[in-house]
Amino acid sequence: MMKKAVLIPIVAVAAVMLLLYPQNCIESARDGLMLWLLTVLPALLPFMAASFVLMETGVVRFLSSLLMPLTRFLFHAPGESAFVFIASAMSGYPVGARLTGELYQKGRINQAQAQHIVLFTSVSGPVFLTGAVGTGMLLAPSAGAHLLTAHYASALLVGILFGLLGRRQPFEKARNTRWRDMTAQFKKDVHDCPPMGHILSSGVEKSLRTLLQIGGFIILFSVVLEILEITGVMGALTWLYTPAAQLAGLNASESGALIAGGIEMTNGCARAAALDASLHIKLTLVSGIVAFGGLCIHMQTRAVLAQCGLVPKRFLMAKSIQAALGCGLTSLLLTLFPPALQTASFGASQIKTAAYGGVLFAACAFGLLLIIKLWQRRLARHSLRPPESSIRFLRSSFK
Numbered sequence: 192m193m194k195k196a197v198l199i200p201i202v203a204v205a206a207v208m209l210l211l212y213p214q215n216c217i218e219s220a221r222d223g224l225m226l227w228l229l230t231v232l233p234a235l236l237p238f239m240a241a242s243f244v245l246m247e248t249g250v251v252r253f254l255s256s257l258l259m260p261l262t263r264f265l266f267h268a269p270g271e272s273a274f275v276f277i278a279s280a281m282s283g284y285p286v287g288a289r290l291t292g293e294l295y296q297k298g299r300i301n302q303a304q305a306q307h308i309v310l311f312t313s314v315s316g317p318v319f320l321t322g323a324v325g326t327g328m329l330l331a332p333s334a335g336a337h338l339l340t341a342h343y344a345s346a347l348l349v350g351i352l353f354g355l356l357g358r359r360q361p362f363e364k365a366r367n368t369r370w371r372d373m374t375a376q377f378k379k380d381v382h383d384c385p386p387m388g389h390i391l392s393s394g395v396e397k398s399l400r401t402l403l404q405i406g407g408f409i410i411l412f413s414v415v416l417e418i419l420e421i422t423g424v425m426g427a428l429t430w431l432y433t434p435a436a437q438l439a440g441l442n443a444s445e446s447g448a449l450i451a452g453g454i455e456m457t458n459g460c461a462r463a464a465a466l467d468a469s470l471h472i473k474l475t476l477v478s479g480i481v482a483f484g485g486l487c488i489h490m491q492t493r494a495v496l497a498q499c500g501l502v503p504k505r506f507l508m509a510k511s512i513q514a515a516l517g518c519g520l521t522s523l524l525l526t527l528f529p530p531a532l533q534t535a536s537f538g539a540s541q542i543k544t545a546a547y548g549g550v551l552f553a554a555c556a557f558g559l560l561l562i563i564k565l566w567q568r569r570l571a572r573h574s575l576r577p578p579e580s581s582i583r584f585l586r587s588s589f590k
Contacts (some may be wrong), residue, residue: 245482249380
């Protein structure tokens with residue numbers, strides 16, 4: 192009831208702003224739509240669809256059993272967390288949350304495990320970090336490696352930290368990780384694999400439904416950020432935050448970039464890159480903004496988890512800690528390994544790289560699916576063949 196009481200005036204004010212500034216809102220919505228259509232959709236759709244396909248084949252369960260000892264030791268998490276982290280790191284927000292929810296729906300992990308996994312597997316993708324930010328915004332391609340390393344290392348450190356806190360809770364009995372048992376379970380999963388048409392259509396349908404929701408959030412927050420700008424709210428927030436930011440050595444413009452990034456990640460990164468500051472400061476700010484994700488990413492995460500009946504716990508705390516760790520690690524890496532000063536531009540080639548990477552991953556998943564279906568057919572033929580003892584009995588009967 193309290194949430195509705197707060198939400199109603201916010202929606203009313205937003206509606207009034209849409210009526211007062213229709214042209215600004217339409218242009219910002221168009222920018223958000225083009226960002227989703229040209230960058231997010233081609234980058235995430237192949238990865239997401241291929242990940243859903245792999246979940247149906249038994250490959251994820253097999254890899255999870257292999258990696259269970261490692262993930263249990265580091266993160267106090269099941270082996271499925273390794274697959275979620277790798278898939279999310281290859282594609283970006285909010286694939287980690289969506290795959291975690293899918294595993295929870297299938298009964299592979301319980302609610303507590305899902306809420307723990309999503310804390311450290313929600314990460315950005317390499318194309319955004321090295322291409323859009325490192326090359327396009329900062330004009331420093333070599334700086335992308337610093338962002339990439341600090342971003343994923345900070346996420347893993349968050350997983351280790353919350354894993355240590357979660358060790359007070361008993362871990363469910365681990366699945367048998369003997370090779371014979373794992374291969375037997377994998378054969379069973381292959382035998383029970385659904386038809387290929389069903390797997391492909393279901394994967395594409397789930398991916399498109401999630402991406403449409405993501406696109407809606409991107410457009411919505413593009414409009415919200417524009418309204419905050421033209422009404423002067425962003426300036427007021429910057430003025431209020433500046434005294435606290437000065438304790439960390441940040442000026443008003445740097446504080447404004449952080450606030451914008453706290454609302455919408457891409458816009459905040461662009462503002463930080465445009466600052467009249469050193470590359471060291473820009474990269475540190477950008478690393479913190481990307482690690483936190485912004486309110487838009489947080490809402491996307493809550494939305495995709497809500498589809499699966501999950502509510503993220505301590506997610507804001509985890510992303511805040513990751514942002515602090517990301518800033519610290521980036522500053523350390525820049526001090527130890529200064530980036531080379533070279534300029535470049537981000538354009539259609541980087542967008543194609545994102546799409547090609549997703550298509551390659553999807554092609555590998557599709558090839559693996561074909562191999563599994565052929566193996567499934569072979570297993571079915573062997574299961575239908577009568578045992579050798581029955582054949583010998585029939586032969587002796589007709590003699």
